[in-house]
Amino acid sequence: MNATPSSPGAAGLAAAGHLRVPIALDDRSYDIHIGRSLLTNASSWEGLPKARCAVIVSNETVAPLYLETVAARLRDHYAQVLSVVLPDGEQYKGWDAIERIASTLLEAAADRKTVLFALGGGVIGDMTGFAAAIYMRGVPFVQIPTTLLAQVDSSVGGKTAINHALGKNMLGAFYQPQRVIADLDTLRTLPDRELSAGLAEVIKYGPIADANFLAWLEANMDALRARDPSALAYAVQRSCEIKAWVVGQDERESGLRAILNFGHTFGHAIETGLGYGEWLHGEAVGCGMVMASDLSVRLGLMPPEFLARMTALIGRAGLPAKAPASIGVERFLNLMRVDKKAEDGEIRFVLIERLGQAVMRSAPDALVTDVIRQHSA
Amino acid sequence: MNATPSSPGAAGLAAAGHLRVPIALDDRSYDIHIGRSLLTNASSWEGLPKARCAVIVSNETVAPLYLETVAARLRDHYAQVLSVVLPDGEQYKGWDAIERIASTLLEAAADRKTVLFALGGGVIGDMTGFAAAIYMRGVPFVQIPTTLLAQVDSSVGGKTAINHALGKNMLGAFYQPQRVIADLDTLRTLPDRELSAGLAEVIKYGPIADANFLAWLEANMDALRARDPSALAYAVQRSCEIKAWVVGQDERESGLRAILNFGHTFGHAIETGLGYGEWLHGEAVGCGMVMASDLSVRLGLMPPEFLARMTALIGRAGLPAKAPASIGVERFLNLMRVDKKAEDGEIRFVLIERLGQAVMRSAPDALVTDVIRQHSA
The missing domain is CATH 1.20.1090.10 (Dehydroquinate synthase-like - alpha domain)
Known part of the structure; x- marks a missing residue:
């Protein structure tokens, strides 16, 4: 890698408070929003695809902390806001989770404009992205990474997948989100082991x-x-x-x-x-x-x-x-x-x-x- | 639809013996080969993506009729030719079938150049196409439709899917094949009900x-x-x-x-x-x-x-x-x-x-x- 991208340096973000890093992929381009208090900031949620229904996918660890905050904001934009709370852990990143998300969507007669929101770490992001990629052959989704790993890596770039007993991330899709909302405040609740x-x-x-x-x-x-x-x-x-x-x-x-x-x-x-x-x-x-x-x-x-x-x-x-x-x-x-x-x-x-x-x-x-x-x- | 495409008429194919209808989709373009004796014709199988491994997916009805014919041709091009034979019927168009295809691929350490071949009707085509779309986030595949329905519709155009208990074709992907090989001779073995x-x-x-x-x-x-x-x-x-x-x-x-x-x-x-x-x-x-x-x-x-x-x-x-x-x-x-x-x-x-x-x-x-x-x- 010969020409790395330039950076405004450590002072840049502190001064701006709220930074947007663009991912340039033609008609699949989107911004990563990075900053503090983004979950409660109304501007984080403006300009997303319009739909009747939004579905937040989270896990049992993250949902008690942030699900209601996000749902409250989304109710300003979507008539129906549903949630799917999955068990927490890489061992649950399989088809059962996709099946649960799909069942929730179908039971609500969620159409193909429905927007999915992945609220959690890399596992939630990978599964939600994959579910969005295949539900009715593709609905829009937004990444809301709440772990450091997801904020710096897995929520960015459109790799989605689930695991197979014979190999990790073996079934998936390249499918870009509409936006990534990386609220740095969520890192305060992260266990030390996850931070590492x-x-x-x-x-x-x-x-x-x-x-x-x-x-x-x-x-x-x-x-x-x-x-x-x-x-x-x-x-x-x-x-x-x-x-x-x-x-x-x-x-x-x-x-x-x-x-x-x-x-x-x-x-x-x-x-x-x-x-x-x-x-x-x-x-x-x-x-x-x-x-x-x-x-x-x-x-x-x-x-x-x-x-x-x-x-x-x-x-x-x-x-x-x-x-x-x-x-x-x-x-x-x-x-x-x-x-x-x-x-x-x-x-x-x-x-x-x-x-x-x-x-x-x-x-x-x-x-x-x-x-x-x-x-x- | 105001300007339908022109057609050479009923005499065209009989004269040519072997017709190619192009599907123009930029870098996802491909040809539909239509004609008799295509399965045994070497030219049907030339120019496909190179790989170590090819996997034929078929069902219990079609495999006894044509699997060995196709496998013999593919052995000229691929070092390893595997097959997955699934039960026949729309009721089997679910995740279990995808899981079986994925397991066969992973057990053979099939890499992401592996080419899948869908040998059968619309159900086999939809499932194989979906498996190809998601295995390692996408491997090439070829449609070999053996029913009239698949030859005129489901094998053409890149819609792939599996069913959910709450709705048909609800989980899938738009994923184009490399080629469609529609051998008209296969229609001779088709039951009357399937012809209709x-x-x-x-x-x-x-x-x-x-x-x-x-x-x-x-x-x-x-x-x-x-x-x-x-x-x-x-x-x-x-x-x-x-x-x-x-x-x-x-x-x-x-x-x-x-x-x-x-x-x-x-x-x-x-x-x-x-x-x-x-x-x-x-x-x-x-x-x-x-x-x-x-x-x-x-x-x-x-x-x-x-x-x-x-x-x-x-x-x-x-x-x-x-x-x-x-x-x-x-x-x-x-x-x-x-x-x-x-x-x-x-x-x-x-x-x-x-x-x-x-x-x-x-x-x-x-x-x-x-x-x-x-x-x-």
Whole structure:
């Protein structure tokens, strides 16, 4: 990645209070709204597609905190506001949830102008987006991410999916939201473990796209974990800018976009190997980035100091750096072979070839095996 | 519809032996191949996307007839050729089938270049297309329709879907195939009842788009039911030309395309009301066209002779003209209110305003009730 997008810097958002990062995708373009008090701010909800009916999809953790706030705002715009509250967790990201959303819509005779609102983390966003993509072959939807991970990654870019017992995110669609509303205040209620998981996806943007951002993260990791509002604001903003830049060039992941999966090939194998819900997605990605950094070093793309630097930062973010040895090396390898980036059974890794620049590469099984062994415990 | 596409006439296909009707959709364009002996003809299978793995999806009725023929041809192009054989019938067009296809793909570590082949009628085409649309967020697929209904309608145009207990085709995607291979020889093994069901979708194209074609159908209905090869060839060709013309202008059914649903609003209510699998889709559409013709007359759009003409032609095609009274008028109306064309709970009907020209209209419940009563027994 040679020409990263410019950023107004950490002062920009604090001054503006409410920032919009555009995602440029022709007739599927939309804005990410980033700021404080967005849920209660009337302007967050203006200009969305008109319809009789709006349906908020949330989970049992988030709904008690924010569902009524959002519903109250939506009642100004929609005659009927329904909600679907699903159980919380990656293990519920399957067809049953889609079926529940569809049944609620059909029981209410919701037509194909109905707007869905995803209120929650990445799991809620992925499921709601997929339900919107397929209900009557497509209805509009809005992302309201309430976790750091969803605000910096999963709610942006239009990847939607559910899991299959044999692989994560294996069934889904590229389907863009109408808007992303990232209210930074919702991060105050986030458990520490979820904050750390989100930081994994934030850290990712450094090595793949912006060496300066990696340095900024090293300097501000303590502030981020202490939930310093301006540090969090800048981390969300810069992450979204980089993601917008990548997705704007390669919406359907035919090339460049795959770099956003740095750490994910190893990470998905950990998640699937343990069973969904054991580790958080961000935790698996954190550990996966350590593994992918090591593989980059073993292939001679990066110096050994890079692995040390990444391992230290992942640790400071509160993320595990060792995968559970119980998965087993052979099974770990097989799980990676069904990764969506694999071709002809050959695993394709996102690796770092220079700070701020990623590359797609295959690697000898022996080397990959060494990496898995080295970072399992 | 003012400017219907021109046609080379009934002699065209007989002379050419193998016809290609293009569907023009920018980078999603493809050809419908129509002709005899296409399954065994090597040229049918050339130029498709390259991949390691091809997966044929078929059903228990069609697989014994044609699966091995197709698999043999595909082995010339793909290192691994797998198959999934599903139970036969509309009642199986649900998530379980998608789950079986996905499991077969994942167990074979099928990557996102894998090509799916839908070998069968409309149900197989809809399910395979939907599985292709969502597996790893989209893999290529090819339609090999073996029923008249699929050759003239469902395999062309990229509508894919599965049913929900509360409504037909409620979950799906617009997803175009790479090619449609319509081998007319496969119609020889089609049961009479399925032939009639297919004729319903053929008849549809007359009133909505081409008055001359309607007259041609009246003159050739006996030949069609006797499976006269040149009559069938022209019926498939002309139907595909009209469908290509409509879909090329409105891929995602924001307007014009809805005219292809003439008879379907009533028809879907019959199918859902009886439970999938009781009536064939084409049978319900045939009866639905009689109802929609009557509604066109009652609204003063068409003279009474039009209803008589449509009723006679539907009867000569071997299709039922009366819906089962057991559904009940109130339930019939409610089932139509969740039709995908409904807006704000108002049912939108495709009606005929001139021979060869359709229009979208709502209608007073009282009038619709009269129509349902008149054509139920």
